[in-house]
Amino acid sequence: MTRQRTVADRLAAALGAVLGTAQPPLRLRGWDGSLAGPPGAPVLAIRSRRALRRLVWSPGQLGLARAYVAGDIDIEGDVFATFAALRSAGRLAETGPMAPPTWRERLGLLGTAVALGAIGPEPEPPAEEVDLGRAGRRHSRSRDAAAVSHHYDVGNDFYELVLGPSMVYSCAVWATPETGLDAAQEAKLDLVCRKLGLTEGARLLDVGCGWGSMAIHAAQRYGAEVVGITLSEEQARMARKRVAEAGLTDRIDIRVQDYRSVDDEPFDAISSIGMAEHVGRAQMPEYVAQLRALLRPGGRLLNHAINWNAGTTTPDPDTFIARYVFPDGELLGLGETVGLLESADLEVLDVEALRQHYALTLRAWVRLLEQNWSAAVAASSEGRARVWRLYMAACALAFEAGDMGVNQVLLQKAGGDQPPLRRTAWV
Numbered sequence: 001m002t003r004q005r006t007v008a009d010r011l012a013a014a015l016g017a018v019l020g021t022a023q024p025p026l027r028l029r030g031w032d033g034s035l036a037g038p039p040g041a042p043v044l045a046i047r048s049r050r051a052l053r054r055l056v057w058s059p060g061q062l063g064l065a066r067a068y069v070a071g072d073i074d075i076e077g078d079v080f081a082t083f084a085a086l087r088s089a090g091r092l093a094e095t096g097p098m099a100p101p102t103w104r105e106r107l108g109l110l111g112t113a114v115a116l117g118a119i120g121p122e123p124e125p126p127a128e129e130v131d132l133g134r135a136g137r138r139h140s141r142s143r144d145a146a147a148v149s150h151h152y153d154v155g156n157d158f159y160e161l162v163l164g165p166s167m168v169y170s171c172a173v174w175a176t177p178e179t180g181l182d183a184a185q186e187a188k189l190d191l192v193c194r195k196l197g198l199t200e201g202a203r204l205l206d207v208g209c210g211w212g213s214m215a216i217h218a219a220q221r222y223g224a225e226v227v228g229i230t231l232s233e234e235q236a237r238m239a240r241k242r243v244a245e246a247g248l249t250d251r252i253d254i255r256v257q258d259y260r261s262v263d264d265e266p267f268d269a270i271s272s273i274g275m276a277e278h279v280g281r282a283q284m285p286e287y288v289a290q291l292r293a294l295l296r297p298g299g300r301l302l303n304h305a306i307n308w309n310a311g312t313t314t315p316d317p318d319t320f321i322a323r324y325v326f327p328d329g330e331l332l333g334l335g336e337t338v339g340l341l342e343s344a345d346l347e348v349l350d351v352e353a354l355r356q357h358y359a360l361t362l363r364a365w366v367r368l369l370e371q372n373w374s375a376a377v378a379a380s381s382e383g384r385a386r387v388w389r390l391y392m393a394a395c396a397l398a399f400e401a402g403d404m405g406v407n408q409v410l411l412q413k414a415g416g417d418q419p420p421l422r423r424t425a426w427v
Contacts, residue, residue: 007116008036011046014112017105018059019092025085029076042085043076049118056113057122059106061098065320069126069386079366079393087397128383129323141258143328144278149232156211156238157379161372162365162388167211167242170274170304171358171406181364184357189217194426195350195410196269196300198222205229205267205294207259208275212239212252218271219251227264229257259290266296276305276337280330284340292346298416300349303341303409306358307334310403325391334407345414350423355405362396 007030015024027037029045046052051072055063067073075082086092101109113119137143163169164181172184173191192214198204200223206214209228218224230236239254259275270291279287291301308331316322321329332340334351342348369376369389376385398404412419 006030006034006036007032008034008046010112010116011052012036014052014055014109015044017101017109017112018055018064019086019089020099020101020105021089025089026082042078042082044082045074045076046072047074048072049116050123052113052116052118053120054123056109056118059101059109061092061320062318062323065324065390066123066125066129068390069128069324069383070123071382071386079370079389080363080397083390083393083397087394087401125323126383128381128387130327131317131323141260144231144258146327154384155379156234158376158384159211161376161379162369164364164368166213167238168213169210171354172361172364173354174357174360177360181361181368184361184364185213186217189214190221191426192271192273192302192304192408193218193222193224195302195408196271197425198224198269201225202268203227203266205262205270207270207272207291208278209235209239209254210274211235212242212254214271214273215239215252215254216242216246216248219248220246224251224269226252227262227267228252228254229259229262230254231256231258259287262290262294265294266299267294268296268299270295270299270301271304272302273304274306276303277326277329277331280328281332281336284332284337288341288343288346292343292413295413296416297413299413301341301346301411301413303337303411304406305337305409306331306404306406307337308332308403309334309405321391324387331404334405337407338409341409341411346411347414347419348409349412349419350408350410350426352408352410353405354408355399355402358404358406359396359399362392362399366392366396 008028011030012024012028015028016022024037025041027035027041027043029035029043031046031048051067054067054072057063058066092098159169160167166182166185168185168189171188172181173188174184175187198218202224204218204224204226206226206228209215209230212228215226215228219226228239233256236254236256243249243252243254272291276287295301338348338351366389369385373385
């Protein structure tokens with residue numbers, strides 16, 4: 001006798017149509033409790049018909065993300081194992097943007113929705129989604145401020161739970177995988193200071209200063225005079241509080257300011273850590289020209305940024321990252337980044353790849369988020385906590401796979417002292 005198809009059987013076929021694979025590498029649990037899929041595989045629970053309706057209207061990465069953020073889909077077990085299985089399947093296993101389903105697959109998906117009673121109007125996106133398409137010209141100062149606010153002004157309490165005491169939101173530098181997160185972040189800040197050659201009284205501009213950790217480290221450990229700039233009001237408020245508590249208000253000036261508005265040069269050194277990803281390919285020449293103009297002759301610039309290793313990309317406003325995490329963010333390749341940074345009067349002194357270090361950092365952040373889940377939800381929303389869990393876990397896997405890298409590029413402006421003969425000055 002032929003076994004009757006369960007809700008989970010039909011959902012597995014629907015997910016396969018979205019992913020472009022006959023058999024999803026996951027075990028599906030339907031809203032009625034039925035199970036389908038390979039025994040022992042990670043379990044993805046489909047909590048409601050609304051999840052299927054989201055996939056009918058947006059049959060790709062965005063529909064899956066909306067369903068997860070809204071709680072229509074849930075993960076049972078290890079988040080990394082689940083996302084690793086998804087990454088191995090069909091269209092998600094390919095580099096570049098996720099291709100849409102074929103018309104045959106779309107018809108099959110629609111037929112499943114009809115059979116399961118999931119047909120209806122398009123559900124409202126979760127409240128955590130943003131679309132800056134009507135917020136002015138891409139990378140105008142007002143739109144950049146809106147994009148930064150969407151990501152960073154979600155509550156300092158939330159970020160403290162995710163990042164830990166260091167309050168550093170960029171790749172740490174790990175001596176070994178067993179190194180603690182705070183020690184690894186301190187090692188990163190110290191490495192940047194050494195690369196920039198900071199000394200007592202040196203004037204440092206920290207572009208995208210976050211919650212002030214780099215500024216405080218440079219002032220405390222190296223005696224630098226620091227100007228830190230951010231577009232996030234909440235970051236600036238907390239950074240100023242931390243600076244005051246450290247007794248460094250005479251050495252550190254935290255400003256809410258666009259890098260294009262800084263005009264009190266010259267600076268002996270400039271650090272840009274995790275900020276260039278927000279600049280955009282078209283604006284990079286202006287970014288480089290502005291930072292170069294702010295440096296004194298012989299001054300150094302350190303650009304620490306994520307790079308895309310899987311070929312040239314163009315911004316796609318309908319991805320999970322664009323709608324939920326980094327609106328208007330854009331990753332360049334390392335070669336393109338170096339080519340834009342160097343010039344006749346900006347010499348590349350060093351390029352250091354930290355890809356594996358970021359995977360370790362992201363896994364540490366996910367652990368902190370999961371350990372502090374209830375408090376993180378209370379500090380923001382369950383949807384926001386889900387966004388960060390999804391993005392950090394997925395990015396950790398992307399760094400481990402080599403799809404993305406993170407690199408520190410150190411440059412020196414012409415006209416000053418000769419740079420060191422070798423890297424031993426900062427390693």
